[in-house]
Amino acid sequence: MASVSVKNGVKMVKILLNGEEREVTASNLTALIENLGLDGRKVAVERNLEIVPRSTYLATPLNDGDRLEIVHFVGGGN
Amino acid sequence: MLTDDEIDRYARHLVLKEIGGQGQMKLKAAKVALVGMGGIGSPAALYLAAAGVGTLGLIDDDEVSLSNLQRQVLFGSKDIGAPKAEAAAVHLDNLNPHCQCRIHRLRLTADNAAEVLGGYDVVLDGCDNFETRLLVNRVCHALKKPLVSAALGRFSGQLATFDGSPCYQCLVPEIPPDAETCERVGVVGALAGIMGSLAALETIKVITGAGETLRGKLLIFDGLDMTSRIVKLAADPTCPVCGVK
16 A cells, blocks of 8 residues: 555645645545536546546545546537 | 459559458458548548448538538639539549449438448548547447548548447547537648548458457557557446447
8 A cells, every 4th residue: 555645634645636746635536526516527537547436436546546537427429 | 253344443452461361352342331431531532432342321411512622622713602422422433433432412310320330340530520420430339330430630640440349439438529520610621531542551451351350449640749559458347439338
């Protein structure tokens, strides 16, 4: 396990978000979406090269070193 | 069997070990439904007709307009005002008379989708809205039809193949609110060519069995960075379409 970093008593997780290193307090994907101020209905979250089903966000923990990408849905074709 | 004309026409396919005579016969026997004859449907239809797909279903209730021509390369200025499905059939017949076009001048709804799509082996969805995409996914899953789903907006595109689980609804569980449309946010024309051609290639692979398809995967193309990547799609255990009941 990677060492746990703590700031002001809050556990921080070091992730790679859209290619950039970020320290976040979110411990799962639901919290991450909320902290980023995103509308969860408009995006998918890719974690370590796999799109995570939305129904499992809460149960999906964020760990140090996780690579996350926010994928905005594209629906046009015209 | 292939006629002499077909052997000549498809010579570049026939020498490919992944397609060859057997693959070409599969293409000839295949019936592909195209949902939407727009930016994605236009190039996809051109390449599928040229490739020798035996039957193409052209589904669109719209007419050709001037602003379509920036990317919908199947149509010309003389088609403005004509129903897209009918104009498309004329051009595709000119490109390859061996390809039979079925014109469906309608919008897919919960009432007609199963009947329309039921007549085809593979569905290529290039429509312009999430509501239809979710409907097409439900119907394809129920009818056990492989679904090649391509979408675009601005400079980016997404492509996936769904066959069983995961399905499109595992990726997009509900209609995203205030969804961007190409009309509102724009789309670069050549991107439609890329995504439509990728969707046609994917469809040819689904039909012939060549290589590995994008089943269970999502290809994300970014035209500004000129990068693409493929990510895995996980099945949603609670998916109302393909999840465990």
